[in-house]
Amino acid sequence: MAKVLMKGNEAVGAAAIEAGCRYFFGYPITPQSELPEYMARELPKVGGVFLQAESEIAAINMVYGAAGAGARVMTSSSSPGISLKQEGISYIAGAELPCLIVNMMRGGPGLGSIQPSQTDYFQATRGGGNGDYRVVVLAPSNVQELVDLIIEGFDIADQYRNPVMILGDGMIGQMMEPVEFKKPKQRELPPKDDWITNGTKGKRKPHIINSLYLAPEELEAHNIKLQEKYRKIRENEVKVESYNIEDADVVIAAYGTTARIVKTAISQLEREGYKVGLIRPITLWPYPYDEFKKINPQCKGILTVEMNTGQMLDDVKIAVEGRFPVYFHGRTGGMVPTPNEIIEKVKRIHGGEM
Amino acid sequence: MAIVFEKTKGLTDVQTHYCPGCTHGIIHRLVAEALEELGVLDKAIGVAPVGCSVLAYKYFNCDMHEAAHGRAPAVATGIKRVLPDNFVFTYQGDGDLASIGTAEIVHAAHRGEKISTIFVNNAIYGMTGGQMAPTTLVGQKATTAPFGRDEAHCGKPIRMSELLATIDGAKFVERVTVISPAHVRKAKKAIKECFKVQIEGKGFGIVEVLSTCPTNWGMTPTEALKWLEENMIPYYPLGNFKRPEGVE
Numbered sequence: 150m151a152k153v154l155m156k157g158n159e160a161v162g163a164a165a166i167e168a169g170c171r172y173f174f175g176y177p178i179t180p181q182s183e184l185p186e187y188m189a190r191e192l193p194k195v196g197g198v199f200l201q202a203e204s205e206i207a208a209i210n211m212v213y214g215a216a217g218a219g220a221r222v223m224t225s226s227s228s229p230g231i232s233l234k235q236e237g238i239s240y241i242a243g244a245e246l247p248c249l250i251v252n253m254m255r256g257g258p259g260l261g262s263i264q265p266s267q268t269d270y271f272q273a274t275r276g277g278g279n280g281d282y283r284v285v286v287l288a289p290s291n292v293q294e295l296v297d298l299i300i301e302g303f304d305i306a307d308q309y310r311n312p313v314m315i316l317g318d319g320m321i322g323q324m325m326e327p328v329e330f331k332k333p334k335q336r337e338l339p340p341k342d343d344w345i346t347n348g349t350k351g352k353r354k355p356h357i358i359n360s361l362y363l364a365p366e367e368l369e370a371h372n373i374k375l376q377e378k379y380r381k382i383r384e385n386e387v388k389v390e391s392y393n394i395e396d397a398d399v400v401i402a403a404y405g406t407t408a409r410i411v412k413t414a415i416s417q418l419e420r421e422g423y424k425v426g427l428i429r430p431i432t433l434w435p436y437p438y439d440e441f442k443k444i445n446p447q448c449k450g451i452l453t454v455e456m457n458t459g460q461m462l463d464d465v466k467i468a469v470e471g472r473f474p475v476y477f478h479g480r481t482g483g484m485v486p487t488p489n490e491i492i493e494k495v496k497r498i499h500g501g502e503m
Numbered sequence: 504m505a506i507v508f509e510k511t512k513g514l515t516d517v518q519t520h521y522c523p524g525c526t527h528g529i530i531h532r533l534v535a536e537a538l539e540e541l542g543v544l545d546k547a548i549g550v551a552p553v554g555c556s557v558l559a560y561k562y563f564n565c566d567m568h569e570a571a572h573g574r575a576p577a578v579a580t581g582i583k584r585v586l587p588d589n590f591v592f593t594y595q596g597d598g599d600l601a602s603i604g605t606a607e608i609v610h611a612a613h614r615g616e617k618i619s620t621i622f623v624n625n626a627i628y629g630m631t632g633g634q635m636a637p638t639t640l641v642g643q644k645a646t647t648a649p650f651g652r653d654e655a656h657c658g659k660p661i662r663m664s665e666l667l668a669t670i671d672g673a674k675f676v677e678r679v680t681v682i683s684p685a686h687v688r689k690a691k692k693a694i695k696e697c698f699k700v701q702i703e704g705k706g707f708g709i710v711e712v713l714s715t716c717p718t719n720w721g722m723t724p725t726e727a728l729k730w731l732e733e734n735m736i737p738y739y740p741l742g743n744f745k746r747p748e749g750v751e
Contacts, residue, residue, distance in 0.1 A: 200580070206574070211580050347548070356567075357566070
């Protein structure tokens with residue numbers, strides 16, 4: 150298929166429809182409203198349903214119902230709206246249903262701002278709602294990758310019967326880039342007919358979708374089963390881009406749009422003769438901890454760059470296990486780190502000044 | 504020998520957890536009988552949210568989807584939009600529907616979702632142990648209203664059927680009770696009529712059932728029935744508030 154120029158938020162909608170998603174339940178919030186607007190226009194053309202819910206809480210619960218009924222279904226929002234969806238996400242994870250959730254992050258806390266940020270990393274990767282559960286979190290760095298991850302995200306959700314979250318930011322949602330729609334890698338997707346609630350038709354026992362287990366033994370067994378699933382996801386689904394880490398004197402860890410700024414900084418540093426590597430996690434959960442084991446043992450330090458005050462920083466420290474000093478550079482509130490700021494930090498680490 | 508009575512196929516053989524004298528059991532049976540008699544049991548999907556009926560998924564003999572507190576109408580919306588030819592109902596208590604889930608029920612009705620809601624109003628939070636509900640009567644004692652509900656402090660109880668009847672998308676609204684055999688028969692008639700509104704694709708329907716909670720009211724089952732009749736019915740009048748045009 151030829152490349153088309155699309156705005157990030159609209160590309161999400163096109164990719165979802167391409168992936169067979171026919172149901173979208175959403176609620177307006179900047180900076181992701183182009184997506185529900187796109188779905189309102191486009192889903193009816195393919196026999197799908199777009200419904201604007203009365204709240205983000207209702208939207209995610211509609212997703213919960215539709216996923217239980219066997220549909221490929223999604224919702225989207227931005228930070229404060231994603232907070233409201235956490236109740237439903239916890240239920241969906243507990244009941245083991247597949248769905249896709251898009252978070253085009255904006256500044257926080259509270260109402261924050263409508264400018265891009267990465268301040269929901271903790272919320273996305275540590276659960277967000279109540280209980281001991283995980284959501285697969287995919288962090289695209291450009292619009293093409295956004296499209297690819299949306300399409301593959303639906304398959305991952307179906308394969309593991311688990312919610313998948315696309316963690317973008319206002320920048321990627323709003324920017325226009327050329328994209329093409331490609332088939333994802335072939336996966337063995339399990340059939341849904343042995344668990345969905347679509348009526349017994351008098352031919353089978355009732356199906357029950359549920360996250361309630363009043364007996365402690367039963368709930369513990371359910372949690373152990375969930376953890377076993379998460380172990381498989383950790384084994385099979387880690388995605389990471391890394392560059393020159395075996396040879397680098399300084400390695401930068403960054404994800405999403407921030408990683409693009411980091412790449413600009415690295416090019417400049419290379420022209421000046423510095424050896425700088427990059428680890429760009431594409432899956433934020435499961436996190437590519439093992440990638441950090443490949444780093445040059447003589448490396449002088451790891452610099453984590455984020456559009457927040459240091460959230461992925463925790464995972465970098467877990468990954469590094471004290472082998473290297475870990476430094477941080479972040480801007481927040483909708484401010485974006487500049488290549489020059491990053492270059493200066495790298496030079497100071499390189500020069501032993503930090 | 505002729506069979507004069509059979510248990511409905513709409514209920515499982517599981518013994519319920521409901522307290523002695525609680526009318527949930529009767530209401531479950533009426534809903535189950537209606538599903539069976541209208542021929543929709545095989546394509547029914549019930550949604551039971553948090554409250555005393557949270558375990559209803561064990562009792563109804565059809566597909567069931569457990570929901571978060573108050574969210575059943577949203578979950579039911581998701582199901583019905585995917586499966587428009589199936590029969591989708593919610594079974595909700597008063598804490599659930601009239602407090603935490605007011606947005607969901609009002610907007611499901613407002614959209615005219617083709618779902619049916621059974622709203623069991625016993626004027627108290629039963630499952631959590633007798634706290635004040637939005638439906639608790641003025642002066643009625645509850646664990647969080649130990650001196651009785653004070654209107655000056657927290658207002659009068661909310662009348663959901665009257666409220667929902669003002670919404671265009673709500674096509675059937677009726678309040679019934681199950682405190683006597685005659686009332687039980689009327690309740691069943693209302694539930695069946697409500698379900699037919701969905702089956703015929705006319706819109707949203709709700710039956711509010713005034714119910715007892717002897718345990719948390721601190722009464723015997725018979726005292727509770729009498730208390731309901733003397734106190735709840737005057738404030739929550741029984742009757743039909745709305746039915747589709749052209750239907751008697």
